[in-house]
Amino acid sequence: MKSVYILLNNSLVFLFLVLLLQQAEVSVSLSSSSSLSVVAKPGCKDKCGNLTIPYPFGIGKDCYFDKAFEINCFDDNTNHSSTWVATDYSPFPIQIFNIAMDSIRTDSSFLPVVYDKSSGKNINGDEPISGSTGQGHFHMSLSRNKFIVIGCDIYAYVKDAESGEFVSGCASFCNTNNFAVAATSSCTGNNGCCQSAISWMPKNVIVSIQTMNTMKAAWAFNNCSFCLMGSSGHNSKYISEILSSNSSNCAKELVGFGETTLEWVMGNMSCAQAMGSREYGCGNNSDCVNSSYGYRCRCSNGYQGNPYLSNGCQDINECASPNGGHCPHNTRCFNTPGSFYCKPNNGRRTLVLQLCYGISSAVILIVLIAGCLLLYRQIKNRKEVKAKQKFFKRNGGLLMQKQISMNKGSDSTFLHMKLFQKEELEKATDNFNESRILGKGGLGTVYKGMLSDGRIVAIKKSNIVDEDQVGQFVNEIFILSQINHRHIVKVLGCCLETQVPLLVYEYICNGTLSRHLHGSSPIPSESRTSTITLSLEHRLRIAREIAELWFLILDYQDWYPSKRLT
Numbered sequence: 089m090k091s092v093y094i095l096l097n098n099s100l101v102f103l104f105l106v107l108l109l110q111q112a113e114v115s116v117s118l119s120s121s122s123s124l125s126v127v128a129k130p131g132c133k134d135k136c137g138n139l140t141i142p143y144p145f146g147i148g149k150d151c152y153f154d155k156a157f158e159i160n161c162f163d164d165n166t167n168h169s170s171t172w173v174a175t176d177y178s179p180f181p182i183q184i185f186n187i188a189m190d191s192i193r194t195d196s197s198f199l200p201v202v203y204d205k206s207s208g209k210n211i212n213g214d215e216p217i218s219g220s221t222g223q224g225h226f227h228m229s230l231s232r233n234k235f236i237v238i239g240c241d242i243y244a245y246v247k248d249a250e251s252g253e254f255v256s257g258c259a260s261f262c263n264t265n266n267f268a269v270a271a272t273s274s275c276t277g278n279n280g281c282c283q284s285a286i287s288w289m290p291k292n293v294i295v296s297i298q299t300m301n302t303m304k305a306a307w308a309f310n311n312c313s314f315c316l317m318g319s320s321g322h323n324s325k326y327i328s329e330i331l332s333s334n335s336s337n338c339a340k341e342l343v344g345f346g347e348t349t350l351e352w353v354m355g356n357m358s359c360a361q362a363m364g365s366r367e368y369g370c371g372n373n374s375d376c377v378n379s380s381y382g383y384r385c386r387c388s389n390g391y392q393g394n395p396y397l398s399n400g401c402q403d404i405n406e407c408a409s410p411n412g413g414h415c416p417h418n419t420r421c422f423n424t425p426g427s428f429y430c431k432p433n434n435g436r437r438t439l440v441l442q443l444c445y446g447i448s449s450a451v452i453l454i455v456l457i458a459g460c461l462l463l464y465r466q467i468k469n470r471k472e473v474k475a476k477q478k479f480f481k482r483n484g485g486l487l488m489q490k491q492i493s494m495n496k497g498s499d500s501t502f503l504h505m506k507l508f509q510k511e512e513l514e515k516a517t518d519n520f521n522e523s524r525i526l527g528k529g530g531l532g533t534v535y536k537g538m539l540s541d542g543r544i545v546a547i548k549k550s551n552i553v554d555e556d557q558v559g560q561f562v563n564e565i566f567i568l569s570q571i572n573h574r575h576i577v578k579v580l581g582c583c584l585e586t587q588v589p590l591l592v593y594e595y596i597c598n599g600t601l602s603r604h605l606h607g608s609s610p611i612p613s614e615s616r617t618s619t620i621t622l623s624l625e626h627r628l629r630i631a632r633e634i635a636e637l638w639f640l641i642l643d644y645q646d647w648y649p650s651k652r653l654t
Contacts, residue, residue: 127394136161144354144369144396145187153354153369153396156225159184185347189394190384191229196348198238198314201297225352227289227381232349234283234320236275239313241300244282246317249292258282259300260313286317319349353382354396373401373426390426476510476585483584484562491566505569506581506592512540513547513583513590520549532588536595544595545580550588561589575637605630 127142128134132151134141136159144153152158160181186193235256237244245257260275260282275281295315354369355362359376362368362383370376370385374395377384387393387401394400406414406428407421415421415430422429480486488507516537517524526534532550539545568579583590605622622630 126397126400129397133161139184140187142187142189142394142396143400154225189386191232191349191351192226193319193347193349196316196318196346198236198316198318198346199295201239201313201315224356225354225382226350227352228286228317229349229351230286230289232319232351233286233317235286236281236283236316236318236346237297237313238275238281238315239297240280242297242313243300244295244297244313244315246286246293246295248290249294250290253290255288255290255293256284256286258284283320316346317348318346351379351381353379353384356382359383369396371395371398371400373403388426390428479586480584483586483589485584487562488565488582488584491562505565505579508581508583508590508592510583510585513537513592515540516545517547544597546577546593546595548591548593549586550590565591573637575633 126134127140129143129146129151132143133147136147141147141159141161143151145157145159146152147159147161183195184192185195235244235246235258237258237260239260240262241260243257243259246255247253248255259277260280261278262280275283297313297315355367357365359378362370362376368376371394373388373391374385375388377386385395387395390404390406391401392404393402403423403425405423407423415428418433419430420433422431485507514520516539517535520535524535524537526536526546528534530551532548535547535549537545537547565579565582568576572578577596578594580592580594582592605627
């Protein structure tokens with residue numbers, strides 16, 4: 089049992105170490121995941137409503153990189169929260185719908201163009217629009233925006249305000265008197281809406297919109313047009329709203345809302361210039377990238393996160409990926425800061441590891457099985473002990489102990505009667521094997537058994553027990569133990585730990601009285617049959633001795649006339 093305990097302890101230590109390593113891996117994984125999710129400076133808010141605010145943008149003092157990245161958040165804890173930024177692109181704050189690591193999507197306006205009904209000329213003339221200042225952090229994105237025009241039978245174009253060089257343009261027609269953009273949510277050029285790519289963006293541009301003929305044909309349902317340099321794929325709903333609200337009461341004050349994408353940079357300087365300045369904005373494990381208007385930052389290869397935070401770029405554990413860091417078959421992946429490498433498996437080392445894993449698994453399994461068996465045995469033993477105590481009490485064990493204590497100091501043979509244990513009698517009778525049966529009666533079965541000291545005994549197992557007769561049963565045992573007669577089988581003891589009491593007598597090998605009186609009968613536990621003939625003199629002697637024996641028994645039982653049977 090000691091060896092099992094030591095084995096169990098060693099296995100528990102092994103399991104503890106395994107769980108500890110797993111917990112460490114989970115902790116590292118959670119720590120890595122949490123660090124990658126950090127987008128704002130420590131102690132700063134990273135949300136305005138549902139909009140994530142990554143650094144260099146920030147809400148509040150010391151939470152942003154530059155004044156141009158300061159965010160004004162109007163959050164009323166509802167779905168109507170709004171985010172505004174005071175950029176150097178616009179003289180007034182603009183609302184933000186999305187912030188990416190290189191761009192923001194902001195609100196914008198569709199400029200209305202009103203025409204003369206008879207001549208079809210633009211009443212307001214060409215519209216000047218600010219394109220790119222060439223300075224600051226924010227600039228209109230050429231790849232994410234398009235020149236969008238809404239109207240019927242018109243052509244529009246954008247040109248450089250200084251040189252007059254063409255920037256972008258398109259033509260819009262209407263096949264019917266109803267706009268179809270609301271249904272198609274796209275500008276195809278023949279549904280009252282057109283769009284074209286922006287090839288380049290000068291400092292200032294001029295938008296020119298003209299009709300292809302007079303406005304008499306389209307005046308009833310379209311007396312003005314709109315234009316916008318807006319985000320691709322994000323203005324369909326605004327276009328539909330404008331078309332559904334367009335009427336003959338078009339005026340210069342009628343403005344439609346839309347969205348425009350602005351690209352941003354950390355500073356209006358190159359990477360070489362920025363790295364030599366005190367205002368360099370890239371964090372650890374990041375690279376500086378030159379752009380048309382300045383520089384940006386990105387995490388180095390093998391890292392991910394926010395490159396503008398001091399420790400925003402965290403190592404990517406390539407070995408944790410499902411394909412094991414793209415390592416070929418029969419190789420192992422080893423992660424390093426910003427990278428990984430593959431190492432061929434050592435055949436001998438792999439075999440040793442597999443053997444260790446196999447042996448450890450087998451040991452754990454054996455310990456678990458042994459532990460379960462031990463636990464089962466303990467539970468079973470505990471139940472047996474409780475059952476023994478229950479039967480001992482029910483069969484008069486407490487009364488028997490009281491009788492023994494009351495007769496201490498006397499020469500009573502009752503003191504020499506033994507209380508046998510259940511296991512001792514089960515062993516003596518080979519678990520009450522049928523081959524050990526000496527005889528059966530209405531009250532029980534008698535078995536032949538051999539005690540641990542070599543004595544041959546007869547063990548009587550009762551069929552039933554009457555709890556109301558427990559006191560009488562104990563009293564009978566007490567009386568029988570007092571009788572010392574050569575014709576009375578001596579009671580050696582009893583067992584009260586079983587469901588029914590067990591009485592232990594000395595074993596008489598001469599057979600039963602019935603066998604001697606009736607002549608021929610099989611000897612118990614023997615296969616042979618013997619013939620016995622008793623004379624009349626012997627039979628009378630037996631009858632006389634039986635009468636004397638009954639007198640002795642009745643004397644011990646305090647016999648008196650009221651107990652006498654007639």
